Amino acid sequence: MSDDPGAAVGTTTRRSRAIAILRHPITLTLVGVAVVITIMVLAHVLPKAFDWEVRSRNYPPLHATWMPRTGPGTPYAIATAVLLLIVGERVARTLSWRWLLLVSGVAAFVWMLALAFVDGWAGIADVLDADIEYLQTARRIDDVGRMLHQFVDRIPMDSPGQWVVHVAGHPPGALLTFIGLDRIGLGSGGAAGIVVMVLAASIPAAAMLTLRILGAERHARLAAPFLVAGPSAIxxxxxxxxxxxxxxxxxxxxxxxxxxxxRRWPRAALGVASGLLxxxxxxxxxxxxxxxxxAVGVLVAARAWKPLPWAICGALAVVAxxxxxxxxxxxxxxxxxxRYYAGIASERPYSYWxxxxxxxxxxSAGPVFGAAVALALSRLRALRDGGALGVLVTLxxxxxxxxxxADLSGMSKAEVERIWLPFVPWVLLGTALLPRALRVPAFALQLGTALLMQHIVFSQW
Incomplete structure (x- = not known):
């Protein structure tokens, strides 16, 4: 072992440089994306290479079918992607806040519509009208009270009048929602599909508004393009x-x-309303x-717990x-x-899923989610320091x-491209941390993933 102090200093310097490189946002972004893409490739290739039966149709790990195609929506989807790539960052940075929220909703709706229209009107109208979905059952319900009282008895696979897959797999709030749409004249597959898209198009605005309310408007603007357009739109x-x-x-x-x-009473009203939802x-x-x-993350980010009792009251009112x-x-x-384990779930190996x-x-969220998480983890100190960065990292x-x-629970083996949609926007908030040099390439990767997947596989959702 060398006694030369200069050699020791040199080794320490090289080690420090290596650590600095590994912690650099560009490195974290590239590694995060690479890890996710690697997992995506392995999850698809290994079942085919080793003849694993994972029960996910013929394009594992997606619950989808290999079906290369183009359609009437193809040119619109490509044009929308190009336009978003060219102007998305600038619009998010410079537009007034109210206009940004409105434009984000319109852009998200157009992006979803263009992708769905690759399969023509059927890409919108046929999905929710499938026999495993809610609408067909909703149209047959003439006594909501009786439906609620009988709901649990009709969940088992061998029960008389058992519910179809999606109705059985969810609490009755989902079915009640579609019963409501049917009662107000929006019970066709196409009408219900448009309603769902309009509501889904509001999600980017909601995620951005949450950040702004908590004092992180700049980060909301940076994340905006990734919230508006990505493969989850499929x-x-x-x-x-x-x-x-x-x-x-x-x-x-x-x-x-x-x-x-x-203010006390607005806090109470907003807390109860939040709990109800x-x-x-x-x-x-x-x-x-x-x-x-x-919800806990929001309260931690805000450093405020006073709304919690009100939110709990609102939630308990729904339960009651x-x-x-x-x-x-x-x-x-x-x-x-x-029922879950009596069906196909028992044939889906946990070790794979x-x-x-x-x-x-x-x-679903796009490969950039790996970078978003890696960059957020690299800034854990912000959880203690608070501020706008702390809000972003927390959420x-x-x-x-x-x-x-959800993954470790074992109750979400496969089909999470749709099941985990409520989690997608919050993870993608981390894209606000992407280094400037990689923001456009990362956004292009998201858009390209969406276009590619919509044109090579067919999903029933």
Missing amino acids: WMAVSGDALFAAVAAWATVLLAAAATTT YGWCVFLSYGLLLLGIL AFAANGFLWWEAYPVLVE VWANLAVFGF CLAGFAMVLA
Whole structure:
């Protein structure tokens, strides 16, 4: 061993430089994207190479079918992607706040519509009208009270009059939503699909508004292009889970507003309203109980807990309303678990899906989600320091924590391209941390992934 002090200093310097390079935002971005793409490729290639039966149609890990094609929406989707790539960053940076929220909604809607229209009007009208979805059942319900009282009894696969897959797999709030659409004359597949897209198009504005309310407008603007357009739009368009994601997003806006107001009664009203929407989310999808992580993240970011009792009251009011009408969430969930494992879930190996689910999330949220998480993790100190950066890191990591919790639960084996849509925007907030030099290439990767996947595989959602 050398006793030369200069050699020791040189070794320390080289080590410091190596660590600095590894911690550099460009390195973290490239590594994060590379890891996600690698997982995506492995999740697709390994089942075919080793003849694994993972039960996800013929394009694992997506629940989709290999079907290369173009359609009437193809030129519009390409044109929209090019336009967004050219002007997206500048518009997000320079437009007034109110106009940015409006333009983000319009752009998100156009992007979803163009992608869906690759399959023509059927890409919108046929999806929610499928026999596994809610609408066909919703049209047949003539007594909502009886439906709620019988709901749990009709979940098991061998029960008389068993519910179709998606109705059985969700609490009755999802079915009630589509019953409501049918009752007001929006019960066709096309009309309901447009409603879902309009609501889904509001999600970027809700995520940005949450950041602004919490004091991070600059980061909201930086994340805007990635919130507006990405591959999740393939499934956001006319998926019931996109509607759930919209309700969750606006519940979060209300909670952020409650946490930042200094006035008592507005805080109470906003807190209760937020709790009502969060409570409704739990009756839209069992997995959205995990939104509690996001709600805590909002309160931590705001350094305020006073809205919590009001939000809990709002959520409990929803629980009480369903219980009074014959549906008990805590009785239904164990029955659902039994049905879940009595069906295809028992044939989907956890050892594959526990990591392949993250690959699916890469297809849905886009490969850039790996960079968003890596960059957020590199700034953990901001959680202590607070400020705008602390808000951003908290919400991004809360989003990823929901993904990990859902993944490890074993109740989301496959199909998470739609199931985890409510988590996507919060994880993508981390794209605000992307280095300037890689922002446009990263956005191009997101848009390109969406165009490629919509044109080579067919998903029933």
